[in-house]
Amino acid sequence: MADDLMEKIVSLCKRRGFVYPSSEIYGGFANVYDFGPLGSLLAKNIRDLWIKKMVQEREDMFLIDGSILMHPKAWEASGHTTAFTDPLIQCPVCKKRFRADKIEGWELKKNNLTGQWEVLKQGSLVCPDCQGNLIPVVKEFNLLMATEVGSVTGEKTKVYLKGESCQNIYLDFLPIRDTMAVKIPFGIAQIGKAFRNEITLGKFLFKVREFEQMDVEYFCAPEESDKFYEEWKKIRFNWYLEEIGLSKERLRWRQHSPEERIFYAKDAWDIEYKFFDEFEELEGVHNRSDYDLKQQGKFSGKTLNYFDPINKKRFIPYIIECSGGLQRSFFALLVESYREEMVKSEKRIVLKIKPVLAPYKTAVFPLVANKQELIEKAKKVFNLLKPEFMTMWDDIGNIGKRYRRQDEIGTPWCVTIDYQTLEDDTVTVRDRDTMKQERVNTKNLIQYIQEKLR
Numbered sequence: 001m002a003d004d005l006m007e008k009i010v011s012l013c014k015r016r017g018f019v020y021p022s023s024e025i026y027g028g029f030a031n032v033y034d035f036g037p038l039g040s041l042l043a044k045n046i047r048d049l050w051i052k053k054m055v056q057e058r059e060d061m062f063l064i065d066g067s068i069l070m071h072p073k074a075w076e077a078s079g080h081t082t083a084f085t086d087p088l089i090q091c092p093v094c095k096k097r098f099r100a101d102k103i104e105g106w107e108l109k110k111n112n113l114t115g116q117w118e119v120l121k122q123g124s125l126v127c128p129d130c131q132g133n134l135i136p137v138v139k140e141f142n143l144l145m146a147t148e149v150g151s152v153t154g155e156k157t158k159v160y161l162k163g164e165s166c167q168n169i170y171l172d173f174l175p176i177r178d179t180m181a182v183k184i185p186f187g188i189a190q191i192g193k194a195f196r197n198e199i200t201l202g203k204f205l206f207k208v209r210e211f212e213q214m215d216v217e218y219f220c221a222p223e224e225s226d227k228f229y230e231e232w233k234k235i236r237f238n239w240y241l242e243e244i245g246l247s248k249e250r251l252r253w254r255q256h257s258p259e260e261r262i263f264y265a266k267d268a269w270d271i272e273y274k275f276f277d278e279f280e281e282l283e284g285v286h287n288r289s290d291y292d293l294k295q296q297g298k299f300s301g302k303t304l305n306y307f308d309p310i311n312k313k314r315f316i317p318y319i320i321e322c323s324g325g326l327q328r329s330f331f332a333l334l335v336e337s338y339r340e341e342m343v344k345s346e347k348r349i350v351l352k353i354k355p356v357l358a359p360y361k362t363a364v365f366p367l368v369a370n371k372q373e374l375i376e377k378a379k380k381v382f383n384l385l386k387p388e389f390m391t392m393w394d395d396i397g398n399i400g401k402r403y404r405r406q407d408e409i410g411t412p413w414c415v416t417i418d419y420q421t422l423e424d425d426t427v428t429v430r431d432r433d434t435m436k437q438e439r440v441n442t443k444n445l446i447q448y449i450q451e452k453l454r
């Protein structure tokens with residue numbers, strides 16, 4: 001059942017231009033994907049809404065857009081060069097690599113300082129892929145992706161693609177503190193790329209090597225961190241529930257166990273979504289104490305602190321971090337909104353996405369494609385709507401087929417220009433979810449859709 005739904009979503013994504021496997025003409029490039037025309041719009045709408053909710057509608061947040069390349073010392077300071085590891089087991093027969101902690105029966109514990117993994121319990125020694133015999137040797141595998149900068153051979157510097165997007169927020173704390181007249185508490189938000197040499201891949205967009213993270217780092221006084229932690233937990237859960245529109249029954253909180261929690265974190269919870277059979281992580285909301293600023297301060301020789309003019313106190317702020325993946329939100333949204341319904345004994349596939357997130361808000365159809373007056377009038381309506389909303393033109397096949405196509409990509413309103421339009425300037429607007437049609441005067445059309453979008 002779960003595999004079936006997954007296959008249907010992957011197929012829809014490809015068929016309708018949401019997601020294409022990267023470099024497919026070369027046979028693909030494992031677990032790297034491109035957003036196609038529809039996917040780009042959906043991803044953009046998710047990003048835009050996130051910025052609106054996390055930055056625009058608040059008074060204490062600043063948005064940055066940091067570079068992918070950073071000084072390599074930043075990754076030493078953060079511990080990524082040593083401790084950003086997964087436990088690797090390689091099958092000697094088929095040479096496939098696996099995460100030991102994902103093989104049946106294995107229990108491992110990571111030393112978060114050294115990145116070394118200790119085997120607590122050895123599990124199955126059967127290769128999950130070829131059924132060959134596994135050798136029970138676990139190696140530490142660093143997930144950072146490295147590249148080189150510089151133009152002179154032999155003098156190039158090894159740098160890392162961001163293993164997590166948020167690191168330049170910590171580095172930009174100082175210039176933001178000094179240029180933006182900030183008062184604590186305040187936060188920095190960023191949507192940025194992250195790259196990881198993941199061992200276990202698969203699951204479509206859930207685990208990929210190149211993805212985007214949508215991060216909030218909220219700086220506050222240590223004694224207030226518990227209060228703001230609880231506030232941000234509510235805000236972020238609500239994002240998935242109310243803004244993305246995921247159902248309550250498929251969302252949950254999971255607290256990190258003491259063994260799993262990184263040693264410097266005061267508390268750590270993940271928001272999880274039941275994509276198919278299991279709950280899996282959408283976002284981590286963690287109280288990271290003052291560790292990040294302390295570490296970057298130690299390695300850079302700068303003091304990353306804040307002076308509180310009221311209490312005349314200087315301190316290193318605590319950070320509440322909310323780090324979610326764009327691809328996971330995108331995927332969860334598709335899983336949640338994919339429906340198959342029977343309409344007059346025919347199956348319709350419909351994406352019941354919130355209109356604000358839908359790639360196209362409207363589609364315009366002339367009733368038939370071979371009547372000049374209808375086409376001219378429909379083009380006028382199309383040109384009227386286009387500057388206001390993402391609007392698609394469709395005159396291929398009959399109206400029923402066009403509705404089905406728009407249902408599949410989640411377009412909330414289809415506007416049809418028919419013979420009556422030529423007489424009284426009204427069009428039909430058909431609602432994706434109820435499939436009901438209303439006649440609306442073209443003069444009121446923009447307002448009609450704007451009101452529905454609100």
Ligand code: ATP
Pocket residue numbers: 164196198205206207208209211213281282283284323324325326327328
């Ligand atoms: P997981 O163990 O579930 O892969 P993680 O704990 O390593 O995730 P974090 O380092 O906390 O993830 O990253 C924050 C968020 O970034 C995750 O909650 C997830 O939404 C997203 N993310 C992390 N790794 C990937 C990946 N390989 N592909 C897609 N999204 C990812």
